[in-house]
Amino acid sequence: MTRVTRFAARDPGPAARMTGFITHLRQNGLRLGVSEAETALTALTLVDAPDIEHCRMAMRAVCTGCAEEADRFDELFNSYWLDAGRVKQRLIPKSDASPSNDVQSSRDRSGETAHSGGTATTPDTQEGAADNDGTGKLIATRQSNLKRKDLRELIRPEDIAEAEAVARRIGEALRDRRSRRRIAARKGDRLHFRKIIRRSLATGGEPLHLLRKQRPDRSRKVVALCDVSGSMSVYSQVFLAFLAGLMRADKDADAYLFHTRLVRITEALRDKDAMQAIGRLSLMANGFGGGTKIGPSLQRFADTYARRFVDGRSVVLILSDGYDTEPPQGLANALSKLKKRGCRIIWLNPLKGWQDYAPIAGAMAAALPEIDLFKPANTLADLENLRPELVTL
């Protein structure tokens, strides 16, 4: 049983009521302009106007613009045209709105109108919008807390996911590189004159086929080496999460672990389940542990994998504290050998974030001349702050 709103006797007529309806919709967050009122009135002349269901369908077509609005429309329509307020009672045979629903909706309406002032341009999806706001704020505050923490407190999976997101952004910043030169492409922005002329020989010098060229995407390749020795163990889990994020964001990235020897973990990190990948890695990393042989590990990397995977477009990311049990000369040699392949070397040292840190450890001091960028990385904010500098590399 529904009730049709009876408008006051001095009401000027259908046009004013329609304007009122459009205003009502607008206050409830539907994005409608002036012309919609006109269109809606015209639409009513084209359907069987005395039938309320026909009007409802016509106005729905005119006034809504997306699935959510279409869902809410019935309720808004009822609350305006079938308002239980000032009424003469009339039975509408085919209607799905129950009386209790009506009461509810008229109350809702006033509530929504009250708070819709500030959000007039966004679709007001009832409690959905409020929900979103809530979680949005929660995440924001959590994030800022998280960023100031020392990484060793990061053990919960959600936090690792957060670290992963940062890694993803950094990976993207590193990868986006465009070439200056143009090469032949099917849909290029410029004409490829050399090819056009070459092709035109076949048609008697008439350039019948226009061939094009374009700047290709020349992505940088990230190669990450993560130290998982005993001294790094408090950081390793987060670094691994960071690597996992990097792997996910970038199909060409490559990852290695080292402690006393070097292990390639690219395949393991490509596991579909992020947590499972990290679990597998943590097991691998824990399995060794103990001392660090940075020099020999990097030497081995330079001699084997680097030949296949490192070239002038690579960025080698070393995550290590630089405490080496082997003589520093080996490390220096390995790095200079790597450097000769034309790559950039970035060293992220968790200890550098500490106050009064100086790279006096023998290995670190020996490595410094070969490194393009030497940065701290013991908080998420540090990792995040790296991004602008990586872009300019």
Place this chain on the structure above:
Amino acid sequence: MTWTDLQTALGRQGYVASDDLAVALHLALQLERPLLLEGAAGVGKTEVARTLSQAKDTQLIRLQCYEGLDAAQAIYEWNYQRQLLSIRASAEDGETGKAVEQRIFSREFLLERPLLAAITRDKPPVLLIDEIDRADEEFEAYLLEVLSDYQISVPELGTITATSKPMVILTSNGTRDLSDALRRRCLYTHVAYPDRQTELSILKSRCPQVEDHLAHQVIGFVQTLRKEDLEKTPGIAEMLDFAAALMGLGIADLTDNPAVLQATLTTLLKTQSDQAQITPEVAARIAGKAA
């Protein structure tokens, strides 16, 4: 012509339109506004345009959108090769440069693409812009200009105004949010999966030879299957395939032969995980419910 007339006209062509859709379509035609149809894949959005063109006995011009669609493929392009040949030929006839230029930038040398074709027909065609959400935002902006003024400006020729306003139907699967500006220009209808009764009449109108008993079972089966947590929910076309497959195999009752039922599910389930999820036991349970 009222919207019920339109609904029956579509019905005669084998398309069962819901009241909502018929009213929206009727208004779109009368108000000369584009109609934006949204809904899951396989609910018959594209089919509306095809049926409308048949019902109105007019041409259907289809523009399939995709990422990277540009103006040259959607609006117009100069016939470059023909222009070149023409220049070469005119050089031998001794035509002046000015005259040649006049000639090679005329309508004769313009290759019509769907949007230009749609506004230059004598009889208003149905213009179907399919999966607009796949096109880039730049193209959407371009489309706005065409849809609001029904005119296209070609720098070398001037503005081409519509000889007839096409009936425009846009469809979207929601892979990306469309701009508010485009939504405002269009009338909107969300096309949902049909309810049991509607779907039954669709099946009846498309496959008249199917038995009543089997038809009810097929619809019941598909409707229940849609409620399962599937990656790819079967649409109407899949339902019709399913019915056709069952008839082709001479099956009169779904519960008769579980093995054959499982085999015919290939017409409904289109991913590996969906096929793994609907095991013979599950299929038998759903078929039992539908019976």
